[in-house]
Amino acid sequence: MPYVLSLIASPLHPIVDVALVSEARAVAPVFDLPVWLAEDIAAEIPFPGSPEEAAAIEVAVRAVIGARPVDVAVLPDTHRRKRLLVADMDSTIIGQECIDELADLVGLRTHVGAITERAMRGEIAFEPALRERVALLRGLPVAVIDRLLRERIELNPGARTLIRTMRAHGAHTALVSGGFTHFTGPVAERAGFNEHQANELLIDDGLLTGFAVEPIKGRDAKLAALQETAARLGIEPVQTLAVGDGANDLAMIEAAGLGVAYHAKPAVAAAAAARIDHGDLTSLLYLQGYRRREFVE
Numbered sequence: 001m002p003y004v005l006s007l008i009a010s011p012l013h014p015i016v017d018v019a020l021v022s023e024a025r026a027v028a029p030v031f032d033l034p035v036w037l038a039e040d041i042a043a044e045i046p047f048p049g050s051p052e053e054a055a056a057i058e059v060a061v062r063a064v065i066g067a068r069p070v071d072v073a074v075l076p077d078t079h080r081r082k083r084l085l086v087a088d089m090d091s092t093i094i095g096q097e098c099i100d101e102l103a104d105l106v107g108l109r110t111h112v113g114a115i116t117e118r119a120m121r122g123e124i125a126f127e128p129a130l131r132e133r134v135a136l137l138r139g140l141p142v143a144v145i146d147r148l149l150r151e152r153i154e155l156n157p158g159a160r161t162l163i164r165t166m167r168a169h170g171a172h173t174a175l176v177s178g179g180f181t182h183f184t185g186p187v188a189e190r191a192g193f194n195e196h197q198a199n200e201l202l203i204d205d206g207l208l209t210g211f212a213v214e215p216i217k218g219r220d221a222k223l224a225a226l227q228e229t230a231a232r233l234g235i236e237p238v239q240t241l242a243v244g245d246g247a248n249d250l251a252m253i254e255a256a257g258l259g260v261a262y263h264a265k266p267a268v269a270a271a272a273a274a275r276i277d278h279g280d281l282t283s284l285l286y287l288q289g290y291r292r293r294e295f296v297e
Contacts, residue, residue: 002077003054005031005045005061008279008286009070011157014040016070021045027060038292042283046077073274073287079238079257080289085166086226086252088244089177089184089198091120092262093159093191093281098183099133101148108136121265122247126178126218130199131211138210142203145182153183155191158281163192164296165285172233176225178218178248197225223251243284244268260284 007024009016021043025031030053032046049057058074065072090097103112112133119129163173175188175196188196200213215221222244230240242249242256245264253259253272261272262281269275276283285295 001048001050001054003047003049003057003074004077004080004289005047005057006042006073006075006274006287007044007061007065007070008042008073008276008283009040010279011041011282013069013278015068016040016043020065020068020070023064024061027064028057037286037290041292042286044286044289069278071276071279071283075258075274075287081169081171082166082241082258082288083171083235083239084226084230084233084241085163085171085173085284086176086222086229086240086242086256087173087193088222088246088249088262089175089187090179091245092243092249093156093175094187095154095156096152098148098153098179099130099137101152102137102140102144103133105144105148106137106140112136119248120246122250122267126248127216130178130216130218134201134208134212135210137208140208142182142201142206142208149183149186153187155187156281158279158283159191161295161297162281162284165290165294167192167194168296169290169294172229172235174225174229176222176252178216178222180212195229197221219248219251222249223255226252226255241284241288258287260287 007016021034030047034043034045036043054074062072087093097116100113103109115129118124119126173193175193177184177198179198180201181198184196184198199217202209202211238257240256241258242252243260243262259272261269261275
């Protein structure tokens with residue numbers, strides 16, 4: 001079976017050079033010549049093997065790379081370019097957790113942030129954790145969301161390039177969040193997604209009521225979004241890509257043709273087919289075999 005070993009660095013720390021690639025190639029005699037996707041940032045090395053051999057090679061290459069900030073992935077060299085991307089929002093497409101930013105306005109960031117962290121690690125169920133956090137925001141003017149979007153909410157590096165490039169090559173993109181539509185709408189527009197889905201905050205006379213529309217969209221809703229969107233567009237599961245960082249992303253990550261843990265919690269990183277710990281969101285393009293010159297900025 002054909003596989004490809006991907007070596008990807010952050011554009012801020014471009015260290016994937018000839019010497020590093022040579023070190024990786026020395027791990028296995030079956031490696032073909034490297035393909036350079038971006039000078040000093042991304043290279044891939046095709047090789048044949050069984051799933052067991054591919055897994056062993058990934059372990060061996062990670063040992064060779066050691067502590068150097070380079071992401072390593074071993075993936076099948078078939079169906080590389082995906083036709084559907086489903087992405088988490090908080091701490092994935094954007095660098096913030098929106099509910100924590102809202103809590104900061106009422107002096108509860110530390111308390112709410114601790115609940116968020118436990119939910120993202122999978123230590124507590126997502127749905128009741130969201131209800132508890134939303135209840136603490138009761139009475140907050142909904143108008144502050146616009147200010148947060150202007151002043152605090154920022155796309156993660158590479159987000160816009162990832163979405164624009166995949167769409168330019170015919171893919172459909174969906175932003176699917178356990179957060180709120182008040183945020184996913186503007187973020188989806190800013191990044192260029194085709195569509196978005198999230199929970200809805202209940203508002204009364206311009207104030208947050210402390211409740212969200214039921215049922216709460218969490219782990220199962222994200223999985224359903226992946227499957228239902230693919231079915232609606234006639235896209236096979238192997239042609240799908242899902243990316244996220246928290247426990248409520250696990251189901252869609254495991255179900256996708258390519259599931260990527262992006263700067264993720266340990267349990268998510270361990271379960272995903274590929275993990276990006278150092279690179280930015282353009283790393284997802286390199287995992288699909290895109291060359292830097294094909295990017296759409």
